Amino acid sequence: MTKQFNQLVPYERIEGHNIPCRRKSLSTSCGMNIRMDEDDETSLRGCCSWCRQRFFTKEKLKRRFPIVTWLLKYSLLDLRGDLIAGLSVAFTIIPQGLALAILAGLPAQYGLYTSFIGLFVYALFGTVKDVAFGPTSILAILIAPFVVMGGTTYAILLSFYTGLLMLILGMMNLGFVVDFVSFPVLSSFSTAAAITIACSQMKSFFGIHLTAVRFLPTVVGLLTHLHEINLWDTFLGVVCLAFLIPLQHFRTSSFFFLEGRVAPHSMSLRIFSKIWNLIVTARNAVVVIICGVIAAHTNVFTINTDIKLGLPPMQIPTFSYGFNETYRSPTQVIGDLAPGILVMALVGLLETVAVANAFMPNKKLDATQELIALGIGNILGSFFSAFPATGSFSRSAVNHNSGVRTPLSGIITGSLVILALATLAPYFKFIPKPALASIIIAAVLPMVKFQDILTIWRANRIDVVPYFITLLSCLFIGLEYGIGLGVTFSLLVLLYLMARPRISIVMRKTPCGDVFLYVKPDRSVLFPSVEYMKVKISKAIDSYGCSTKHLSIVIDGEHMFRADSTFAMSVRHMVDHYRDSGFITVFYNLRKAPYRALDVVFLDSEDFIYCEDEEKVYQAIRAGIVKSGISNQSDERDSHPLKRRKSSHWLTSSVEY
Template identity: 30%
Template structure:
């Protein structure tokens, strides 16, 4: 683009800065660059550059099997720490696994199976040192809710079990596919506010459903909403068992006290971690010694010994239940991914190391695929178990291997000891764990910082509690997407003013001492210009001009001559946006005004040039900074004016 000159009273002064058009690039090069930035922002191939073939092969193996990277540096001191951490989280994983399997309406033994195979797979493929793998309450509740709408777990337990394996398989395929195809950004649509509300709502529903175990009820609603649960509870007051209620409240109080103590004294974290297993042992002893199972206290009953049986032949891959299994797998897979990756990233920040989100997705996917073949249901990285793992001083993923081996010994030798474990203790364990998911402090923070995020949070909570888990999730995601669309369709525009004694221009609403420049309206567009917002921007710019002219008439100031559009924040523009700029130019010219553009980005300049809009506007009306544009306009206001018969070849203005 050529230089733009201005004619001063006695001399020509060349403009110092100009906005340049980037050199043209081949379409394929631009397309590949955009593709790389969209799907490969972390540039995973950079480590393979300038490496021999043998080294690239090793790096490729390390990418998909991260344990090959840290295993050669593993030391005995690391093992001591991982051994303690692994045994500690196993003491939590065993009772939680049994409890969450019951929550999913699955045989309790599946909770132990799911704490054996998936942790082994994750230890080989996961990139987090602190994540402890296992079943989670929210995914268990989703499984029970979505599969329960299709098949009754009591009437047809075999089909229900097979559908659970199938849903786990499709969850794993979905998770691994997201990682391999670099589509992890899909999970980002679950905003922080959505997760806070959804988790709190799910925790509330889970706690309410545990009233069945606490009160010793045999018949209970299949609905998850609060109305159905409370109606079921209070319509069976004659069925309440005081023995079960007293036992459940005592153990719940014990669990809450140990959690409070460990929270106040972090060095004693192991007290809270051991409390669930201690509750199981004490509860089993109480039932065994008092024969409470004969007085309304339900027990787990027989758990068969032995390791995970294969279930690959049990997958349901044909209609009419295939659609339900796929839908359940995708939804539970998304939720478990969001929770697992968020937990892993949180602890990695504490220890100052990086985890690869796409690697984590592949690891989660492969461990769930392997789990579906070995009688496991959905697993991820739960916060409670990972927090215990972190506090116990784990160094690597070997703590998951230690936990899995501990669970293996339990499956081989100790399962008969759980025969007398009361279900009410499992309910107390679930309630105590779920109370930690109701993060009211985070909700209050949302209210303080961003009211719209608070609305998203509460929508998710209300949808889960009064509707269903799926309804709450859909409502929250829909509102979050609506907000994104509103940001795109209604971008912010500001009037800029000059800060006294400076060349700086800022939003006049934010900076009260910023004053407008006589005869010049300066507007800033704070978003890319697309088809979704081009009409709005045209109307908004026109309205700004109307308001400025009305203000000038009422105040008697210098009449408006120039409209300056600061396009610094306009990173891109499409054909609808280009048409909008052209229409704005015509509207401004019909009013006898001049359009001035400031600092259009490289992509914007390329498209303005290709559409020949730069020639229509005139290169002399495109400036690098607002200060430069205002200076040029001020000079023309006070000493000369534009002449439409400008000599295009010289790029000069005739003096008036």
């Protein structure tokens, strides 16, 4: 680090003291300016002081470690709410974790490996109490193609690299990237993911053996293997769905079938309400337990046989891949995983943001801190054989409805998952595959929202195009590519709209009768739109038939808040071109940024005419006419060039561009 000391001021007073002290500035190669005492023996003290003030203030520590904020105010009432919520989420995450691992093409126990370490990390770094960190259906289906390529090694490495990317983005304060994913793209991606997930579970639902994971190959495989349907698996799956779907939409507060039979506030009704609420909350666990007991005493259902017992070992992920005669170096592995890493980082943040906005709509979300929490959770999860995870919408809803008070509920849930891994793992092999498939299908059905198409059409018809581009590309190319195409196209639409501002161009007259062309863009004119503005002005001149006679052009910059060098240079060329044609260009009502950009480019040239009010605009137009020796006014008007009526005499023609 190079040092260049430049004296700032002769003397300054140290804060909190009345002692004058000579200070100097340390300019570093990385662009930092550190104020230092002249008596410092080394620059280390100054660097430490700068780092402390920049990164280790009380506010910064509270932001990076949100647990400090709520732990100091923790109460027994909070503990009660967190215990209930943590237990409720545990009943949901254990069966869901098993099912989601199978959805990803992994052994079932990997779903539980993914369901505990992230909860501990999120309790330390997360900002939303309702978020239940863990495996999700969308990430699981995104992982499946990579599991086919590299097995569990690729799934674990996806967790590591996705977490690393999230952490880097968070440290760079890039949480705002989620703002570039529009609602049509997000809605169509969720719908396509739900359809793909439900379709992928049909092979387990019907007892058909398929290896396809994408939508189109799975549909083709199901149609060509209809003769392999296992009727017992199909029957069990239908029964499970018939149990899960109604409970998913049941309102625990209304028991219409008990009205008139039981007193509204009786003890029996309260007991029944609590029992029923427990069944609704733990419906997935109920399905798993009942179906597991039935499968243990029969031999007609397809079950999981490759379940490893016990807790996962803590170990560093293997960054290369080798199987039989195939070897992939760490660099080649990153190349294989790159599309998935980018998409999973984006989708992981989007899911968590969606959960936060759903359950705390009136509170501003710190997306950057969420990126850090998700990143650390996935990195540490990879050391325990976890695949990528994020905030789950379904489990977060259970968490919220159970009365969660703080993120401590995640620690309770994670502890129960570890307990289940240590004690219940031998019994997981009896859980039938169609039961787990029905759990996933019931969970993703609410994600299909075709009614959004009508809303999007009514709001802005052009948004239907990125919706269908995302939907079709996700279904027929792949989810990881579909969302990329959708985001790219929606950004192109956004750039097109930015490059095509609405420019009002009308013919007006001054109080003296001098005609001028009045140009007013409705937004800032930057480099994508400056040529468009020039073309519109040229067309307006041709339309009014003014190309061969003198005309003044007034550009009103009331709505132009920003400007760039391309805009300034293009406007300079335009002004020079119209000057050679005998026209003058007057700028009016400019904001600070456009004025500064134009002033720099024109370099005090007389061609840059700027007026602050209408009176000066009229004077500039008349002066330009007199200077050019051309006038379309009578001698009487020429003798009174500054005679002015009210501003309402900015007469507007009926033509507008």
